[in-house]
Amino acid sequence: MKRLLPLLSAAALLAGCAAAPPLQRSSSPDAAKVRFISTATAGSLWVYPQDRCSGGVEVVTNTSATAAPTLVRTKARPPRTPMYDEPFANDDERVAAYALEPGQLLNLGAVGPACMRGTSVRLKPGEQYEVVLATDCRIHLYQLVPSAGPARREPVRKPGPLICEKPPR
Numbered sequence: 045m046k047r048l049l050p051l052l053s054a055a056a057l058l059a060g061c062a063a064a065p066p067l068q069r070s071s072s073p074d075a076a077k078v079r080f081i082s083t084a085t086a087g088s089l090w091v092y093p094q095d096r097c098s099g100g101v102e103v104v105t106n107t108s109a110t111a112a113p114t115l116v117r118t119k120a121r122p123p124r125t126p127m128y129d130e131p132f133a134n135d136d137e138r139v140a141a142y143a144l145e146p147g148q149l150l151n152l153g154a155v156g157p158a159c160m161r162g163t164s165v166r167l168k169p170g171e172q173y174e175v176v177l178a179t180d181c182r183i184h185l186y187q188l189v190p191s192a193g194p195a196r197r198e199p200v201r202k203p204g205p206l207i208c209e210k211p212p213r
Contacts, residue, residue, distance in 0.1 A: 066091040066100050068145040075143040076167035077127050078150065079188075080104045082138040082177045087156030089177040094149040097162065097208040103140050104177065127172050128188050128195035146170070151207050154181035162206020173200070 070076075080089055080103045088105035092098065124134065125141040132139045144150070146169035153162040159181035167173065172188040174197060185200035 066093050066151070067103070067142055068148050070143050070145045072143075072146070074146055074169040076146045076148070076169065077125050077141065077143050077172040078167070079127055079139065079141040079172075079174045080177075081132070081174065084154075084156065084177050084179050084181075087154060087159070087177060087181060089175065089183070090153040090155060092151040092153055092162075092206070094151055095207060095209070097151065097153055097206055100151075100153060104138055128190050131194065149204075149207070150175075152183055153206055154183050156181045164204040164207055165200050166204075 082089060082104040088102045090100040090102050092100035124139070125143045127141055144167055146167055148167050149164055150167055150173075151162070151164045152175060153160065154177050161181040161183060163183050163185065165173070165185055172195070174184075174186040174188055176184040176186070178184055185203050186197040187200055188195040189198055190196075
């Protein structure tokens, strides 16, 4: 099952499923800004729709864990939305940053050669976040807080689980 998830995600995207995009971009002044970083030696970080863990998009990668991410990944450099600090070179392909709709549930999955993990976080208006894909598919979530020097990184408290199906009402 661990290796099927990226294949199912790619198949859903290629089939043209009509669903809300996992990354709901925003140009609003109260947009939540999210920086995605991959420090892992292999694997990729995916953002899935708010109600399932399929039909996602790969946001950062170091090397393709499977053949599926290469089918949906763009060859262009990942976008970079300006944030409190910029600790990475502008052409670093392991980093992407987006301005996203506030209130959006960010449903995250880490996929590697022998692992898969996930978590979720609801984005607050005007806040900035950093999502780090680390070794062994660990996902670290931080809220960025402005300071006199580089932004302070505070761990997101009580992140939610990866949501794989909409809960029954």
